[in-house]
Every structure is written in C-alpha cells, then in structure tokens.
Amino acid sequence: MESDKRAIIILLTLVVTAILAFRLEKKFLFVEKRGTALSHYEDKITWTDKIILLVEDFEGLTKVDSLKKESFFTFGSVKISVDTILIDGNAISSKSSLKVEWDSTINYGGWGKGLGINIDLDPNTDYLNFRAYVPASNGNDEKIKIVLQEDDLNDGIYDPATDDEWNYIADIKAKNQWQIVSIPLKNFFDANKGGDGILNITRKGGLHNIAFAFNQPEKYTKHHKWYFDFVFFSKGVITQQDIDNN
Numbered sequence: 001m002e003s004d005k006r007a008i009i010i011l012l013t014l015v016v017t018a019i020l021a022f023r024l025e026k027k028f029l030f031v032e033k034r035g036t037a038l039s040h041y042e043d044k045i046t047w048t049d050k051i052i053l054l055v056e057d058f059e060g061l062t063k064v065d066s067l068k069k070e071s072f073f074t075f076g077s078v079k080i081s082v083d084t085i086l087i088d089g090n091a092i093s094s095k096s097s098l099k100v101e102w103d104s105t106i107n108y109g110g111w112g113k114g115l116g117i118n119i120d121l122d123p124n125t126d127y128l129n130f131r132a133y134v135p136a137s138n139g140n141d142e143k144i145k146i147v148l149q150e151d152d153l154n155d156g157i158y159d160p161a162t163d164d165e166w167n168y169i170a171d172i173k174a175k176n177q178w179q180i181v182s183i184p185l186k187n188f189f190d191a192n193k194g195g196d197g198i199l200n201i202t203r204k205g206g207l208h209n210i211a212f213a214f215n216q217p218e219k220y221t222k223h224h225k226w227y228f229d230f231v232f233f234s235k236g237v238i239t240q241q242d243i244d245n246n
Contacts, residue, residue, distance in 0.1 A: 038054050040094075047238070052119065052232075055115065055210065058082065058230075061082045063081075064080070072114075074111045076108040076109030077105065077217070077220070080111050082096050083099035090244075092243065093178065093230070099226075100226045100227070101224065102224035103223070104222070106217075108213070112210055112211030112212065114208070115209060118203045118206035119202075119207065120203055121201040123185040123188075124186060127183055127233065127235075127237055128231075128233055129180060130181055130228055130229070130230060130231040131178050131179065132172050133229075134179075135225055138226075140216065141171060141172065142216070142226070143171055143172075143215040144170045144172060145215050146167065146188075147191075147211040147213060148199075149163060149165050150195060150199075150208065151163060151208050152164055152194075152200075158208040162194050163208070164190060164192065164196065166188035166199055167189055167191040168187055169215065180240050184237070186199075
C-alpha cells in the first residue's frame with residue numbers, strides 16, 4: 001500500500017514537471033518571421049553556416065498590401081511589387097522576388113525595409129549580400145546606393161542627428177541574369193554627421209533600416225525595371241560560385 005502511494009507521488013511529480021517544462025519551453029520558443037526562415041534552405045544551401053541573418057527572401061508575399069505589412073517602403077519615383085516570373089531555378093531564388101519600377105519623373109527614388117533588429121555584426125569580417133537582376137534593356141549598368149541606418153542611442157528611433165547612416169555605391173552590370181552582390185561592411189562610409197562615427201551594429205545598438213536608392217535618375221524612363229532577391233548578412237564573402245554550386 002505504501003509502495004503504491006509512493007509510485008503515485010512519483011508519477012504525479014513527473015507529470016507536473018513535464019507540464020512545467022513544456023510551458024517554459026513554449027514561452028521561449030518563437031515562430032520564425034516570414035522571409036527570415038533559414039530552415040527552408042538548410043537542405044538546399046551548403047553554406048548556411050555563413051549566413052548571420054537572412055533579412056528577406058521575398059517568399060510568402062503576394063501583393064503591395066503584404067509588402068507594407070512587412071515594413072517595406074518606397075520613396076520618390078519608385079514602386080514595388082512581388083514578381084513570380086523572373087525566377088532562375090536557383091535554390092535560393094525559390095518562388096518570388098521583388099520587382100522595382102521607376103514610375104514617375106521625380107529625380108530620386110528607392111525602396112527599403114524597416115528592420116528594428118539587434119544583431120552583432122563585425123565590419124572587419126562580415127558582408128551584406130543580395131541578388132540583383134538589371135535587365136539589359138535598361139540600356140546602362142547600374143549604380144545603387146545601399147543605406148544602413150543604425151540605432152546608436154538604442155531608443156528604437158532613427159534620428160540623423162544622433163544615429164549613424166552608412167552608405168555604399170554598388171556597381172551592377174546590366175545583363176539578363178541574376179548576379180550576387182557581396183559587400184564588405186568595412187567598405188561602407190559614414191554619410192552623416194550624427195552618431196558616433198563607428199559602424200557598431202550590435203545587440204545593444206541595432207539596425208533600423210536598410211534601403212536601396214537608384215543613383216542615375218537622369219538615365220531612367222517610366223517603367224525602368226530592376227529585381228532583387230535574398231538579402232542577407234554573412235560571415236565572409238559570398239561568390240557567384242557559392243550560389244551556382246547549390
């Protein structure tokens with residue numbers, strides 16, 4: 001009789017412990033945000049260990065409303081939409097990309113995404129990468145200004161008077177194929193007077209926004225097009241060979 005009571009107590013203790021463990025585990029689990037889920041690529045890409053953060057893969061987006069919901073923004077003459085046609089079959093291209101069009105005569109324009117991410121990036125070793133498609137029909141090679149806006153004050157608000165902005169001008173050939181652009185963070189230059197003048201995107205002072213501005217407005221006509229896919233930060237450079245070997 002005594003042994004039966006002891007067994008019941010042990011069983012109840014195990015059940016309670018299991019319930020508590022499950023609740024604690026559930027508390028600390030989180031769903032990977034759409035567009036940032038590397039688990040979708042682990043069996044397709046041999047170099048996932050190099051990826052520090054997948055910023056955006058443009059999967060699961062269907063229309064302009066969903067782009068706005070996911071914190072995408074445009075400025076000037078640019079409009080954006082989801083494209084499901086210009087896909088090259090590469091493992092990281094998947095089913096959709098971002099289509100960008102020049103839609104008016106305003107002499108500036110670009111697109112970006114609000115991030116609000118706290119992540120440790122080392123400018124001495126880390127790279128910003130993205131895939132780009134600049135149609136040959138555009139008639140000219142492209143210069144795109146990449147913008148990273150820091151949160152030096154760690155207050156969740158970007159203020160050019162107190163937070164750094166870092167720029168890089170990427171030269172991209174106009175040709176009818178996808179290209180990988182891999183930029184060392186150390187090559188970004190300080191573009192404003194605010195902030196501490198140090199590229200220090202960390203767990204404490206994070207990254208507000210990333211943006212892509214088109215630097216040759218005098219050459220653009222209405223419906224000039226570009227395409228983007230798979231924006232990410234990596235440990236070390238990513239080459240076209242890395243992309244092609246998947």
